Amino acid sequence: MEWIVVISVIVMTILSLLRVNVIIAIIAAALVAGLMSGLSVVESIDLFVSGMGGQANTALSYVLLGAFAVAVTYTGITSILVNYLIRVLTGKKTMLLLVIAGVASLSQNLIPVHIAFIPILIPPLLKLFDEMRMDRRAVATALTFGLKAPYIMIPAGYGIIFHQTIYDGMAQSGAAITMNEIALSMIIPGIGMIVGLLIAIFITYRKDREVQGTSGESFVVNEAKEEIRFNKKHALTIVAILAAFIAQIITDNLIIGALVGLVVMFATLVVPYNKGDDIITDGVKMMGTIAFVMLSASGYATVLEETGAVNALVEVSSVLGDNKAIIAIILLAVGLLVTIGIGSSFGTVPILAALYVPICMAVGFSPMATAALIGTAGALGDAGSPASDSTLGPTAGLNADGKHNHIWDTCVPTFIHFNIPLFIFGWIAAMVL
Template identity: 70%
Template sequence: MAWAVVVSVLVMTVLSLLRVNVIIAILAAGLTAGLMNGESLISSLEMLVGGMGAQASVALSYILLGAFAVAISYTGITSLLVGYLLRVLKDKRVILVLVIALVASFSQNVIPVHIAFIPILIPPLLKLFDEMKLDRRAVASALTFGLKAPYVMIPVGFGLLFHETIQSSMSSNGLDLSISSIAISLIIPGSGMIIGLLIAIFITYRKRRELPSYPSEGLGFGKEEVETPTFNMQHVWTLVSIVVTLVIQAVWQNLILAALAGIILMFVFRVVPYNKGDKIVNDGISMMGFIAFVMLIAGGYANVLTETESVSALVEVSSDYLGENQAIIAFLLLLVGLIVTMGIGSSFATIPILAALFVPICLTAGFSPMATATLIGTAGALGDAGSPASDSTLGPTSGLNADGKHHHIWDTCVPTFLHFNIPLFIFGWAASLFL
């Protein structure tokens, strides 16, 4: 059924906004999509479970990253960082958020570790955020911006992978375009995200926000007053472990191997005692286990949409309303991209699906190759920010909710959806008409 994608995404969105656990919301969305396509409840579940394996490596990497982050915090080196930031920044909240956005941007292009830095950097800073009365929604916006905007605009690191995905997907559907041209076509949409970030930092979330002092859940980051340690050899070996982890990730592009190597080195260097192994892993699971399961379920939901050809049906129905007006065509194609990516939760996974459907429509409507690339790239990026199932929102939540004070939907997804998807949509739509 053509509207299965729309209805299932609405089910997921409404349930999430009503504070229903996001895992339940995605499960409900997947079953809804299956049932609306004529599948039985059992076959819908089988498709959903069958697709979970596609995200198994991501889920495992998140668990190991959580354990590595806990091991690093055990050494006290993050307390040194917090102490330094307290002295340097004091009450400079805006500068701190901009620095976080810059660090997040480096994670996509300069040192391509994606979200690996978040569980290491952010939890130790939570106490600092509370002392500065910094609105964590601004930090969530900064992190999501850094996880998305660089790969949308800059063809380096993950950006190169994203642009190559667009290029190969267009080429396989009969339209060739160079990487440099694709990069130029996405500058304008990406610029919309810059404006969204500035609005979030300087207008929407600039006011002070005080959170409860004693959360009822979380891992305990920031709950206790801990004496700031002096720099010692344990910290040297910790930095060596971090550098090795970053190098492995950058060279082999394997987050599981990188995180595992970091954990092993922490024990080999005796930075963390062997008898603390169980606690380190358990705390890592507590921090990142929920995120891992969400990614697994999201993979299953994406499989339901793919197996039932729901996306193709939606585009076919939408094409009946396209007409010959390029402005209307571009608007509807971007709207389809927003809906699909909100459900699947991955820009990279959405691009091949959208390109197969968009290229014939764009060629018929007379869009230039660069305008077509703009529509495909923007439609793929749309919805990634704001999707409950996206690592661009799950990553920031994993760090900001380490002490149980940050809500995934209302404090990460809603702010990032409003500040990034709206300008990305507007700027992408405008660029497709001018290029």
């Protein structure tokens, strides 16, 4: 039983690396987990489908955000931004990458819109990336850093939700800790992500890279044939964007935010009513795959949870004695395996917390060390997972022209540059706190 998660995740990873569609890879991994746990094929599929509803809200929000992004791009306002960036940052690859990482970081804490900004900002910049011969793997790494590192380290926006999830999980298992201690415990793992980003930008992907091949130009890549001046339509577009952001922050609901943005754009005639069908259809084209991957990942998570595979995997560590160094490595490895399969650090933390706290208390880890292990184990695998929005979001933007591969250009680079340092620095945190 304890090897089910390992084998299942390996199956998904190998299929993904062989360029098998990620949805098929997730279904295959779920079937392997179900069959190994004694379920029939039909029972495994039924369990998988029953769990898909867990991400229905997220999937619908992604599709609507895609439609909103298409509507914003339709107005031509993104061409103004592209022209400005071309003037200011052409030839300054390092600065552009750091700016992208900074903007992405704001999406988690200051303006918690998560991946909503990517399909608005990135596709119009693709031509600039190609002209600068920028390695898109570096852009993917910068985006994933911004989607992940801030909520790990900063207790605001999505960060407060992540830290609260850790707190709740530990409290339910009888471990006493404060929110401030959790924030402090996650600083060291967060530093690991900063190190990974700097290595990617200044060492790994510093050289020029020609982008080859295309599957057709996307609707979102609007090249400005002439200088576009800021006008009333663009002002109303900014109003719609602000309305969407404010609605999302107030309601904490991505669906409402996207709907408010679309309603404002149609009501002010920024986008003509007769373009409504095209806008929604193009939005589904952009984000539909991501939405269905998230649904599939939820089904896969349900199979792993209901079969008891995760519990069995963690229980193996309880027979390792009281060697803190070894146990920390095992617990982090378990987190990596589970999260890369489920694709959600937020969804993984409650599962792991209930299993880790008794082990950590028995071995003698401090509450802060335990929090660092839980938080890092939950975050491990989110970067690099084919089913994570931290990788699906960047791919949605960078592959708008069909020149970016989800696995090899997003998942593999982000796995290497973030999971390795996260593992190392998370282990260090567990040892010193």
